[in-house]
Amino acid sequence: MIALEKVSKSFDNGLTYAVREIDLDVRPGELLVLLGESGCGKTTTLKTINRLIEPTSGQVIINGEDTARIDPVKLRRSIGYVFQEIGLFPHINIAGNIGMVPRLLGWPDEKIRYRTIELLILVGLKPDEFKNRMPEELSGGQKQRIGVARALAAGAKIMLMDEPFGALDPITRTNLIEEFAKIQKELELTVVMVTHDVLEALILADRIAVMRSGEILALGKPAELVSNPPHPYVSELLNTPRRQTEKVNRIIRGENRSDL
Amino acid sequence: MTYSSISEQLGLLPGYLGNHLLLTLIALIAGIVICVPCGVMVTRIKSLQWPTLTIAGILQTIPGIALLAIMVPLLGRIGFLPALIALIVYSVLPILRNTVTGILGVEKSVLEAARGIGMTDMQSLFKVELPLSLPVIVAGIRTAAVWVVGTATLATPVGATSLGNYVFSGLQTQNISAIIVGCVAAALLAIVLDQTIRLTEKTVSRRNFKLAALTATILLILFAIGLAPLARHRGIGETGKTIAIGSKPFTEQYILARLIADNLSRNGFNTDIRSGMGSIILFEALANNEVDCYVDYTGTIWTNVMKKDHLPPRSRILMEMTAWLKKECEILCPGALGFENTYALAVRKETADRYNLNTIDDLSRLSNEFSMGSDYEFFSRPEWKELKDKYNLNFKELITLDPTLMYSAIAQKQVDVISAYSTDGRILDFDLMVLDDTKQALPPYDAVLLLSERASKNSSLVRILNDLVGGIDDDAMRNANKIVDVDGQSVDSAAIYLKSLIDSSGD
Numbered sequence: 001m002i003a004l005e006k007v008s009k010s011f012d013n014g015l016t017y018a019v020r021e022i023d024l025d026v027r028p029g030e031l032l033v034l035l036g037e038s039g040c041g042k043t044t045t046l047k048t049i050n051r052l053i054e055p056t057s058g059q060v061i062i063n064g065e066d067t068a069r070i071d072p073v074k075l076r077r078s079i080g081y082v083f084q085e086i087g088l089f090p091h092i093n094i095a096g097n098i099g100m101v102p103r104l105l106g107w108p109d110e111k112i113r114y115r116t117i118e119l120l121i122l123v124g125l126k127p128d129e130f131k132n133r134m135p136e137e138l139s140g141g142q143k144q145r146i147g148v149a150r151a152l153a154a155g156a157k158i159m160l161m162d163e164p165f166g167a168l169d170p171i172t173r174t175n176l177i178e179e180f181a182k183i184q185k186e187l188e189l190t191v192v193m194v195t196h197d198v199l200e201a202l203i204l205a206d207r208i209a210v211m212r213s214g215e216i217l218a219l220g221k222p223a224e225l226v227s228n229p230p231h232p233y234v235s236e237l238l239n240t241p242r243r244q245t246e247k248v249n250r251i252i253r254g255e256n257r258s259d260l
Numbered sequence: 261m262t263y264s265s266i267s268e269q270l271g272l273l274p275g276y277l278g279n280h281l282l283l284t285l286i287a288l289i290a291g292i293v294i295c296v297p298c299g300v301m302v303t304r305i306k307s308l309q310w311p312t313l314t315i316a317g318i319l320q321t322i323p324g325i326a327l328l329a330i331m332v333p334l335l336g337r338i339g340f341l342p343a344l345i346a347l348i349v350y351s352v353l354p355i356l357r358n359t360v361t362g363i364l365g366v367e368k369s370v371l372e373a374a375r376g377i378g379m380t381d382m383q384s385l386f387k388v389e390l391p392l393s394l395p396v397i398v399a400g401i402r403t404a405a406v407w408v409v410g411t412a413t414l415a416t417p418v419g420a421t422s423l424g425n426y427v428f429s430g431l432q433t434q435n436i437s438a439i440i441v442g443c444v445a446a447a448l449l450a451i452v453l454d455q456t457i458r459l460t461e462k463t464v465s466r467r468n469f470k471l472a473a474l475t476a477t478i479l480l481i482l483f484a485i486g487l488a489p490l491a492r493h494r495g496i497g498e499t500g501k502t503i504a505i506g507s508k509p510f511t512e513q514y515i516l517a518r519l520i521a522d523n524l525s526r527n528g529f530n531t532d533i534r535s536g537m538g539s540i541i542l543f544e545a546l547a548n549n550e551v552d553c554y555v556d557y558t559g560t561i562w563t564n565v566m567k568k569d570h571l572p573p574r575s576r577i578l579m580e581m582t583a584w585l586k587k588e589c590e591i592l593c594p595g596a597l598g599f600e601n602t603y604a605l606a607v608r609k610e611t612a613d614r615y616n617l618n619t620i621d622d623l624s625r626l627s628n629e630f631s632m633g634s635d636y637e638f639f640s641r642p643e644w645k646e647l648k649d650k651y652n653l654n655f656k657e658l659i660t661l662d663p664t665l666m667y668s669a670i671a672q673k674q675v676d677v678i679s680a681y682s683t684d685g686r687i688l689d690f691d692l693m694v695l696d697d698t699k700q701a702l703p704p705y706d707a708v709l710l711l712s713e714r715a716s717k718n719s720s721l722v723r724i725l726n727d728l729v730g731g732i733d734d735d736a737m738r739n740a741n742k743i744v745d746v747d748g749q750s751v752d753s754a755a756i757y758l759k760s761l762i763d764s765s766g767d
Contacts, residue, residue: 087371
């Protein structure tokens with residue numbers, strides 16, 4: 001559904017590359033996670049898909065069409081985009097934020113109203129309670145639910161998510177991840193998600209692409225990568241949650257901190 | 261000093277306020293229309309940012325009065341237009357800077373969202389960036405509004421009517437009521453305008469369109485009331501076009517302008533007094549038919565306009581000047597009014613007694629111990645150089661003062677010598693003594709009536725003004741000046757006094 005072919009990006013005229021010759025094939029309905037540490041190029045890779053960043057070389061093909069030949073504004077309206085800072089428009093109420101893309105697309109008012117209510121229900125917020133509120137009146141978790149609703153508003157089948165749950169507290173985060181997984185399956189969304197959180201990647205991903213220094217080190221199903229890591233770095237990275245859990249268990253059992 | 265009635269001053273308010281409001285509103289609207297798009301452009305083209313804001317900053321450092329003054333030679337005319345352009349320039353910095361700051365201050369995440377969900381650059385600008393930076397932009401507009409209202413009071417000397425007319429004429433004629441009315445009106449106007457803009461922004465950003473409509477209606481009504489007197493003033497009168505009468509910034513000139521205006525309006529002309537204008541600006545305005553009539557002095561024209569340095573006898577000067585004006589500028593000089601207002605060096609009587617001073621010559625040996633005060637023009641006039649050279653004057657200090665304050669300064673011994681005007685009633689009142697110009701360094705200053713080319717073609721106007729020629733002698737003028745400067749009466753009363761003198765001598 002989405003294919004990256006030898007995508008490279010340099011921000012300094014070829015001196016250094018943020019990403020280098022990335023090849024990636026995202027299948028319809030799958031949730032693919034780009035996993036890696038800060039600065040590994042995962043966000044750059046994600047942004048080449050909706051042309052927020054133009055690749056220096058290489059192609060991005062969506063449904064068989066080279067995105068370089070699609071008007072970037074049209075392209076972005078057909079792809080949902082959710083990111084950590086959310087970026088709700090602070091001067092527009094919730095209904096207005098959700099209905100923004102349909103409005104840009106010129107949908108009739110009535111249709112936008114129905115769609116807004118439908119989406120508020122989908123992301124688990126009571127329409128009557130929330131539709132007229134302003135973004136500042138919402139909690140972090142509620143805001144990101146609106147962020148997701150806004151990305152889905154125009155019926156996009158592709159979603160790009162850049163650390164969407166990164167700024168949320170653990171409980172909110174867990175709930176939201178579970179609910180999003182449900183929505184994704186229900187709507188059969190094709191999702192590319194960037195995260196540095198290994199646990200989140202393992203729980204949500206159909207496949208994980210582990211990135212380091214602008215390249216994809218490994219690509220595969222979570223279980224495969226954990227049981228059969230193709231590279232020591234992949235093994236170290238993917239085993240972090242397990243090691244942390246063991247530490248936590250030992251602390252809970254009352255063992256001495258210095259033994260850790 | 262007495263307080264002439266406030267209510268008399270309030271009678272002038274509709275005209276002054278209307279002009280001030282018109283000047284301010286047009287300048288502000290033009291400022292917004294020019295600067296907001298410029299500010300937006302500058303946020304899009306980063307390389308323009310620094311030069312644009314620097315130029316705007318430099319323009320802002322030019323003092324308001326200098327900016328107004330420079331517009332006159334730049335545009336080659338006086339009145340509304342140079343004042344308007346100077347005020348627009350003055351409104352640039354706050355509006356431009358706040359537009360740039362406001363737009364650059366929009367959160368990066370919001371901008372990324374706008375782009376990420378598929379807004380075009382224009383949609384991002386109009387749906388996101390401008391609405392979010394509106395409070396900052398409006399704050400800039402409010403600052404500009406207050407500045408423009410204040411600076412517009414300085415438009416009087418370049419011939420644009422404003423509330424500054426109160427302040428300038430009040431200062432010259434020691435009319436405290438005029439100054440107070442002018443200041444209070446300007447302050448109130450600034451407050452009303454500032455709050456109006458604030459209210460408009462609030463209603464718009466709260467999307468309370470009912471309230472916005474209500475505010476807009478109230479505003480329109482207020483502005484209409486403010487501007488209404490102009491419609492009446494500018495309207496075509498029975499005799500057609502309004503006659504513009506100029507005056508320089510001192511008492512005598514205010515009185516004569518009023519006298520001329522009264523004579524003309526009694527005969528059915530519409531008149532408009534452009535008071536408190538600079539000497540050269542006024543002459544050029546007359547030559548350009550922007551002012552129709554004013555009173556000047558032979559010596560001023562002789563030395564400053566005709567640039568002559570020799571001094572023939574009084575009658576020759578008048579004759580040659582009249583011919584020269586007709587030939588070179590098509591300006592008509594119907595004749596001298598009958599009095600002379602020369603520059604004269606004056607000292608305190610007690611100083612004269614102590615040092616035995618009678619002539620300017622007596623002063624030369626003592627001049628390095630004295631300080632001298634004079635008006636805005638004298639030290640830059642050619643006759644000052646002449647005077648200084650002929651008598652070898654070398655004062656300890658030269659101080660430029662407002663003509664009104666000059667007299668208090670010498671009375672309070674802050675200066676020892678002043679360049680007084682010979683018709684000034686205050687020479688006697690302040691117990692001063694005029695020193696004789698034995699070497700005839702100072703040219704004669706016979707007051708003459710000057711008419712623009714346009715006005716000189718209007719035979720009934722020329723006939724009316726001819727009645728004034730030879731009608732005012734030195735004593736009459738000195739008394740009229742005294743009525744205002746010493747007795748604290750209004751300019752109107754002094755003009756009426758002169759009128760009655762002229763009428764009785766004509767009978």
